[in-house]
Structure formats: structure tokens, C-alpha cells
Amino acid sequence: MVxxxxxxxxxxxxxMDSFWTLYKKHSIxxxxxxKITELAxxxxxxxxxxxxxxxxxxxxxxxNLVEKLKLEMIKNLSNPAATDIVDRMAAFFxxxxxxxxxxxxxxxxxxxxxxxxxxxxxxxxxxxxLSETEFDNQILFEFSLGGMLSAxxxxxxxxxxxxxxxxxxxxxxxxxxxxxxxxxxKMGVICLNP
Amino acid sequence: MVxxxxxxxxxxxxxMDSFWTLYKKHSIxxxxxxKITELAxxxxxxxxxxxxxxxxxxxxxxxNLVEKLKLEMIKNLSNPAATDIVDRMAAFFxxxxxxxxxxxxxxxxxxxxxxxxxxxxxxxxxxxxLSETEFDNQILFEFSLGGMLSAxxxxxxxxxxxxxxxxxxxxxxxxxxxxxxxxxxKMGVICLNP
DNA sequence: AATTATTATGCAACACATTGTTGGATATTT
DNA sequence: AAATATCCAACAATGTGTTGCATAATAATT
Numbered sequence: 001m002v003x004x005x006x007x008x009x010x011x012x013x014x015x016m017d018s019f020w021t022l023y024k025k026h027s028i029x030x031x032x033x034x035k036i037t038e039l040a041x042x043x044x045x046x047x048x049x050x051x052x053x054x055x056x057x058x059x060x061x062x063x064n065l066v067e068k069l070k071l072e073m074i075k076n077l078s079n080p081a082a083t084d085i086v087d088r089m090a091a092f093f094x095x096x097x098x099x100x101x102x103x104x105x106x107x108x109x110x111x112x113x114x115x116x117x118x119x120x121x122x123x124x125x126x127x128x129x130l131s132e133t134e135f136d137n138q139i140l141f142e143f144s145l146g147g148m149l150s151a152x153x154x155x156x157x158x159x160x161x162x163x164x165x166x167x168x169x170x171x172x173x174x175x176x177x178x179x180x181x182x183x184x185x186k187m188g189v190i191c192l193n194p
Numbered sequence: 195m196v197x198x199x200x201x202x203x204x205x206x207x208x209x210m211d212s213f214w215t216l217y218k219k220h221s222i223x224x225x226x227x228x229k230i231t232e233l234a235x236x237x238x239x240x241x242x243x244x245x246x247x248x249x250x251x252x253x254x255x256x257x258n259l260v261e262k263l264k265l266e267m268i269k270n271l272s273n274p275a276a277t278d279i280v281d282r283m284a285a286f287f288x289x290x291x292x293x294x295x296x297x298x299x300x301x302x303x304x305x306x307x308x309x310x311x312x313x314x315x316x317x318x319x320x321x322x323x324l325s326e327t328e329f330d331n332q333i334l335f336e337f338s339l340g341g342m343l344s345a346x347x348x349x350x351x352x353x354x355x356x357x358x359x360x361x362x363x364x365x366x367x368x369x370x371x372x373x374x375x376x377x378x379x380k381m382g383v384i385c386l387n388p
Numbered sequence: 389a390a391t392t393a394t395t396a397t398g399c400a401a402c403a404c405a406t407t408g409t410t411g412g413a414t415a416t417t418t
Numbered sequence: 419a420a421a422t423a424t425c426c427a428a429c430a431a432t433g434t435g436t437t438g439c440a441t442a443a444t445a446a447t448t
Binding site for chain 1: 222223249298299300301304305308322323324329330332334336337338339340341342343344345347349355356361364365368369370371372373374375376377380381
């Protein structure tokens with residue numbers, strides 16, 4: 001029974017914030033429960049009232065993000081004028097980039113990208129009428145999503161040198177013409193493969 | 195001074211093998227020095243004669259792989275008949291898949307994919323005469339390499355349902371026609387985006 | 389409204405596991 | 419037989435997860 005909900009929510013939020021402050025700079029194996037609670041100003045054992053361990057905390061942050069993206073995607077896919085799904089993904093990344101860029105980065109969680117793919121893939125395949133059981137389609141989506149997430153991460157982490165709209169334009173042409181198509185268009189010819 | 199080189203090499207190799215046996219099944223935070231040395235049949239402190247810590251061991255495995263790929267790539271790029279660079283990458287993944295699929299997977303190392311990209315990107319950009327300083331080109335390569343590595347990982351981890359040659363054919367068409375191009379070709383029309 | 393009873397929230401302290409290091413035993417080469 | 423490379427036992431320090439208790443906030447009673 002929760003007697004003081006605001007206080008409990010506040011404590012949990014404080015612990016999560018302290019964790020994130022550390023996680024932005026250090027990889028998870030360097031983050032001890034002590035460091036989190038010291039930074040947040042609690043006793044170490046208080047941590048265990050809210051989380052099983054540090055990985056549980058991280059998972060809760062990830063689940064919150066995935067849930068948020070799910071709602072966003074369902075909203076956008078139900079909208080028939082969905083040609084700009086790439087824009088919406090870029091916009092979502094921009095809004096939540098502080099978290100996503102860390103989780104998808106060098107010190108991030110390799111399982112997180114799979115959680116994202118597992119959410120996005122079936123929704124998008126259904127919307128595009130592509131069979132989920134067919135192997136070629138799976139490869140196609142692994143390639144496209146893997147590429148998009150890599151590029152999004154690079155874009156965000158390198159100071160967002162272009163707007164999310166411009167970014168989406170590049171993505172669309174990559175998806176429609178292929179990387180080699182875009183490169184060829186740009187150079188006239190590709191040295192390697194004439 | 196190394197007095198007994200074979201023995202030392204053997205011990206190091208035993209420790210690395212034991213680590214890898216554990217790493218295939220468990221994520222790195224669950225792997226203690228004790229578990230490695232127990233499995234390999236050494237005292238725990240022997241470990242520290244060879245490695246700084248568990249992460250140092252992992253890094254040495256990664257460095258070995260990166261070095262191997264580097265030699266392979268330089269060999270292939272110097273060869274003028276390099277239209278089949280995608281085949282060679284698929285073949286390399288197949289040969290070293292036991293390691294690569296784990297490192298690139300859910301319990302793998304998120305830093306490893308960046309090590310690979312940092313190696314491949316400049317070599318390939320040079321070969322294709324694309325400026326490394328231009329932002330658009332960076333995004334293009336992040337997308338392509340991120341996509342390829344995702345797809346390779348999926349292909350290998352799901353039982354290699356097709357040959358590496360067939361896989362390379364799919365990759366080539368994705369790179370040349372784009373994901374949407376391939377999907378459109380396949381379906382006639384895409385529901386979402388007519 | 390004032391006081392007591394209840395219990396949610398946070399903490400101190402315990403037993404245990406893991407880490408990284410130091411100095412010494414033993415086995416192999418010279 | 420001498421030298422020392424290789425491996426190991428034991429130590430101090432740090433982190434983990436749990437148990438039982440203090441206190442402060444709500445609920446119940448008068």
C-alpha cells in the first residue's frame with residue numbers, strides 16, 4: 001500500500017535522474033548502487049525499495065521510451081497521410097534524443113536497438129502489406145531499420161548539423177534510390193564499381 | 195622475459211576460450227574473473243598476469259578480429275576486380291560469425307560496431323572517391339554500414355537460411371535500388387505510400 | 389480538534405561475493 | 419645448481435542484497 005504517492009514518485013524519479021546523470025558519461029558496469037544513491041542523497045538500501053538492481057532501473061527507462069514510441073507510431077500509422085513516417089521518426093528521435101543517443105551509442109545497451117526493432121518492424125510491415133514470415137522481408141527490414149537507427153544516432157550525436165526535416169529528406173532518398181544510387185547521382189560515377 | 199612461450203600462449207588461449215564459452219551465453223556483467231579461471235582450471239590471480247580485467251580480455255578479442263578484417267579488406271580493395279566487395283564481407287562474416295554474431299548481438303558490445311565502422315568507413319570512402327569530411331557522405335555510410343551489419347547479424351543468428359552468396363545478392367540490390375525500390379518491385383505497389 | 393494507532397518510507401548493519409595486489413612456492417630453462 | 423618465469427594463497431578494500439528497526443506521515447478514535 002502506497003501511503004505517500006508523491007513522495008514515492010519523487011524518490012524514484014530522483015534515483016532515475018541520478019542514474020542517468022552517471023550513465024550519460026560512464027558505461028553501466030561502472031555504475032554502482034552506491035554511486036546512484038549518494039548522488040541522489042539516499043541510503044543505498046533505499047534503492048532496493050524501487051529497483052531490483054541497476055539493470056532493472058535501465059530497463060524501466062527503456063520500457064518508458066518504447067511505450068512512448070509505440071503510441072507515437074500507432075498514431076502516425078492510423079493517419080492515412082503517412083508518407084512522412086520518416087519525418088515523424090526523425091522528429092521523435094530529436095525530441096527524445098538525449099536518451100536515445102546514449103542508449104544507441106558506444107556505451108549504450110545493445111539490447112535496446114532490438115527492442116526498438118521488435119516494436120517498429122511488425123507495425124511497419126503490416127502497414128506496408130509485407131509478409132512477416134518471409135525471410136527476404138525480414139532482411140530488408142533489418143537493413144532499413146538498422147541503417148536508419150545508425151544514421152539517426154550519428155546525426156544526433158554529431159551536433160545535429162542539419163534539421164530533422166533535412167535529415168528525413170536524405171533518408172527518404174537513401175530508402176528510395178539506395179546508397180549506391182545516391183552516391184552515383186552525386187559523383188556521376190563510382191570509382192570502385194564503374 | 196618470457197621463459198616458456200608455448201605454455202604462456204596456451205594459458206592465455208585457455209583463459210580466452212573459457213571467457214568466450216561464458217560470453218556466448220551470458221552478458222559480460224555476469225562474467226567474473228573467478229568463473230573464467232575456474233572453468234579454465236587456474237587460480238584467479240593468474241588471470242591478472244594476462245589481462246587487466248574482463249573488459250581488457252574482451253578488447254583483445256575484438257582487436258584481433260578488427261585486425262583480421264583490416265588485412266582482408268586491404269587485400270580486397272587493392273584487387274581491381276572488386277565488384278564483389280559485398281560478397282567478401284559476407285564471406286568474412288560467415289567465417290568469423292561465431293564471434294561477430296555475439297559481439298553484434300543483444301548481449302554484445304555496443305562499442306564493437308563502432309570499431310568496425312571506424313575501420314571500414316575510411317577504407318571504403320577512399321576507394322569510392324567520396325569526401326570523408328562531407329556530412330552527407332558520413333550519413334550515407336552510417337546508414338549503409340549500420341544496415342549491412344544489422345542484416346548480417348540477423349542472417350547469421352537465424353541459422354543462415356540462405357548462402358552467403360545469396361545474401362550478398364540481396365544486399366547488392368538493397369544498396370543499388372533502395373529498400374523501398376526492392377519492396378515496390380516485389381509487391382507491385384506499397385500500401386502505405388502509393 | 390486532539391490524541392493515539394498504524395504502517396509506509398527510509399536507514400544502519402550483517403553476511404557474503406568479487407576485486408586487485410603482494411609476496412612466496414614450484415617447476416622449467418639455462 | 420642457479421636463476422627466474424609461471425602460477426597460487428592470502429589480504430584489504432569495495433560492492434551486493436537482505437533483515438530488522440527508527441521515524442514520520444496518514445488513519446482511526448475519542
